[in-house]
Amino acid sequence: MQYFPLFTDLNQRRVIVVGGGEVAERKVELMLRANPLLTLIAPELSPRLQALQQAQALDWRQQSLSLESEPSWHADARLVVMATNDARLNREWALRLEAQGVLVNVVDDPDACNVITPAMVDRGKLLVAISSAGAAPVLASQLRAEIEQSLPASSAELMEFVAGRREQVKQALPANRRAEFWRQFFALNGRGFSKNTQANFDRTMAEDKALNAGELWLMDAEIEPNLLPIAALEVLAKLDCVISVLPLNGALNDWVRRDASRVTEMSESTIExxxxxxxxxxxxxxxxxxxxxxxxxxxxxxxQTGQISPSS
Ligand SMILES: C[C@@]1(CC(=O)O)c2cc3[nH]c(cc4nc(cc5[nH]c(cc(n2)[C@H]1CCC(=O)O)[C@@](C)(CC(=O)O)[C@@H]5CCC(=O)O)C(CC(=O)O)=C4CCC(=O)O)c(CCC(=O)O)c3CC(=O)O
Ligand SMILES: NC(=O)C1=CN([C@@H]2O[C@H](COP(=O)(O)OP(=O)(O)OC[C@H]3O[C@@H](n4cnc5c(N)ncnc54)[C@H](O)[C@@H]3O)[C@@H](O)[C@H]2O)C=CC1
Structure with missing residues (x-):
């Protein structure tokens, strides 16, 4: 693995792009999605960059960077993108920035980068990033197109829905059942958001509860134990507790799991x-x-004698 993938929080962090051409434009448009404080350093701007500047999406410092520029130009930058058409300038500043531990991307010079931009499928909180470490950007781009197909646009909305219910699931289910809950939910719902998503969530929750809930068995005290069906013996052998006012008669007592507790009554809330x-x-x-x-x-x-009722 030549590069280790990490997702960087650029929200309200300073990002500086140097250069105002076609490549700068593409990187700016990509990065604006992450809501940075964006500064652009270039003597002139492409029409699209001009429009973004007028919409106050970025600050434009109208100047040319040179090898003699004061290092203060990048003082507060979390990330710098070198996108001028002066390869020597791009590389030289990239090396200086790297030496100072600043994240730097040079669009046409992977060796001078300490970060590279992947191809990405952007579905809001769900983000798929694909990199070829610069070996084959076209392959990264093709894979991106394939993954785009398998993730409907409404995946972003689904992610918002799911994020909003994580806490509820944590409260409702113990840790060892949550992953299975989410697997069942996505299997049922798929990867998009629809008018059925809430119902799919509710259904998964109900099924999970039913699956993992305990069992409540009822038996008439008048019953003749010797006439119980075999299936009933299996139930008796797995009980945790028997509630009976009268002590259990001999045979019945033998069939109930030995360490099941025996009590004479139990309140509704305790049963629950x-x-x-x-x-x-x-x-x-x-x-x-x-x-x-x-x-x-x-x-x-x-x-009952002869049978046990099917599960509801
Ligand atoms: C190292 C990296 C630096 C960086 O930019 O961060 C870099 C470097 C270079 N790209 C070059 C060329 C092309 N790049 C693309 C496309 C993309 N390039 C992207 C990223 C990266 N490109 C980084 C590595 C990513 C990785 O592999 O992990 C993508 C994924 C993301 C993005 O830029 O948004 C985006 C696809 C987005 C999408 O479709 O989703 C195309 C295809 C096209 O334009 O259709 C071509 C023409 C075909 C070709 O030449 O292969 C050249 C040669 C330039 C020359 O000829 O001089 C270099 C320099 C070199 O290789 O030396
Ligand atoms: N356009 C493309 O698809 C690709 C371009 N490249 C390379 O990426 C680089 C940038 O490409 P483009 O954006 O198309 O070039 P461009 O020529 O459209 O834009 C270059 C920009 O850099 C600015 N600039 C030049 N010197 C500067 C300096 N000293 N300080 C600040 N800004 C300065 C210019 O004013 C201009 O806005 C070039 O080196 C190019 O070879 C690489 C791969 C693909």
């Missing part, structure tokens, strides 16, 4: 909390309370 951290609960109670729990917890499933 336990389910939200993935606990598996079994309520053994009378018909009336079962009915109440079924209405209160829509995800509840019932264990």
């Amino acid at each position: 909390n336990e389910l939200s951290v993935g606990k598996r609960l079994l309520f053994i109670t009378d018909e009336q309370q079962l009915k109440f729990l079924k209405e209160r917890f829509s995800q509840a499933r019932t264990i």
Whole structure:
């Protein structure tokens, strides 16, 4: 790797472009997207640069730079782009700037650069940068065009949407489930923003919660344990807690996971909390309370003789 890619914050940082021709124009237009304080040093400006100067997008210092110029010309610059048609001047100042640790780009002289500009796909917060280290700018440009195709213009809006919901996802999901959440969201939504994006987000969130939520099982206290289906035994063997006023009868007690806790009651809010951290609960109670729990917890499933109810 000849160059290491880094993304530089140029917002309100001084950037100086030397030269006012076609190349300077292209670099200025690119860099203005990053909102720098832009100074242009050149004796004359191309028509497009003149228009930008009139729109106050840049400061123009109308002068020629020379090898004898005072170094103060670049005093506050974070980045300097040398884009005159005087190759010797470009290179000489580039070497001096490099020696002082200033970032410098020389448009037609990679050896004199300590930074080079990649081909880029700009979708707001999402930015793809492609470099060939100067070996093949045309290939970088072709790849850029290919990637442009796979990222709709509305990707930028999608990035804003996603950035605005990162905190919500952090709050809602533990760290080990967030990456999977986002993979599912992008698989469902794709890379563009549409009127369905919010619904796609909500659906992914709901599915993730359902997938990772605990289980609430209901069983009538009158049930005859020997008539339970095999599937019910598997459920019993994985329980975290059994809630039952009466002690469990012998066979049932054997089938429930040995270290599951046994309690005689549990409040609605405790049930909610336990389910939200993935606990598996079994309520053994009378018909009336079962009915109440079924209405209160829509995800509840019932264990009956001969069958267990399908998941909702
Ligand atoms: C080192 C670097 C310095 C810098 O500018 O930062 C540099 C140097 C040089 N470019 C030259 C030529 C061309 N450059 C392009 C195009 C782009 N050049 C860009 C970047 C860079 N060019 C940096 C390295 C980037 C990297 O490879 O990682 C892009 C990616 C970004 C941008 O400039 O915005 C932009 C594509 C943007 C896009 O399409 O997305 C084309 C094609 C065209 O114009 O259609 C040609 C003509 C074909 C050819 O000659 O290959 C020459 C020879 C000049 C001469 O003949 O004298 C040199 C000097 C040399 O090689 O010595
Ligand atoms: N135009 C192109 O597509 C390409 C150009 N290049 C090279 O990039 C350089 C710039 O190209 P262009 O912008 O097309 O040239 P250009 O001739 O259009 O512009 C050069 C600019 O530099 C200014 N300038 C000259 N001496 C100066 C000094 N001492 N101080 C301040 N400003 C000064 C001029 O006033 C002019 O505005 C040239 O060396 C060229 O060979 C390289 C690759 C492609």
